[in-house]
Amino acid sequence: MSEKNRDGKRTARERLAVEREKQKSAERRRRTLIVGASVVCVLGLAAVIGVVAANSGKDSGSGRSGAGPVVAPSGSQGKDSLAIPVGKDGAKSALTVWEDFRCPACQAFETTYRSTLRPLVDAGQLKVTYHLATLIDGNLRGTGSRHAANAAACAQDAGKFRDYHDVLYENQPKETDDAYGSNAKLIELAGKVSGLDTPAFRTCVEDGTHDSWVAKSNKAFQSAGFTGTPTVLLDGRNIYQDQTMTPAKLKQLVRAANKG
Secondary structure (H helix, E strand, C coil), X not given: CCHHHHHHHHHHHHHHHHHHHHHHHHHHHHHCHHHHHHHHXXXXXXXXXXXXXXXXXXXXXXXXCCCCCCCCCCCCECHHHCEEEECCCCCCEEEEEEECCXXXXXXXXXXXXXXXXXXXXXXXXXXXXXXXXCHHHHHHCCCXXXXXXXXXXXXXXXXXXXXXXXXXXXXXXXXXXXXXXXXXXXXXXXXXXXXXXXXXXXXXXXXXXXXXXXXXHHHHHHHCCCCXXXXXXXXXXXXXXXXXXXXHHHHHHHHHHHHC
């Protein structure tokens, strides 16, 4: 064999080795998406706190203090009516999601699992209950987490929570950008959900009708000892800490629960 041919084969082997390593790295990233993203919302934010420190104490000119009577959104359930349900009460499998609309890890979870969760919910096999937290507001300052959560609760009053919930994640700003602290932005996004942008919804958003309810929900999140958002429990088991969890595996678990 000529030296040239040997070099060519060696180069080809090297390229294949590099490609295999790339594929392995991509698989590792996919498998650790659930666990790794959670850490971003808890620990990674401290490094950029100075970027938005100037927003501290600002409330987008709304004059809202976050204080006032606790007004739970229509149809909320659970202890202190802090859970927003999506799905049928008779579903044999239950998913509990603690989330923050400013949290990029929450967006990653939604992007990865939404196409799996929706059919299961629509088929009556799974019920999802959402609990809203304001973790990023606390870490980075600002009011976007609280305002977005209030707006989502207002959407629940209108029977449009799931669609508006999805719109908020599809249009989520960077975590250092407190864009959701603007009521105008939240109302603008409501225009993407058919029938949501009504005078009643606008008043609910602008008045912060559910602000105190959001604060109570966040306090429950802290009291529960959870370490980050999203926290995702399937039938009481924290699947967000399971590095082997995938959409396909979650589907299998839900279907198995419905057969039992």
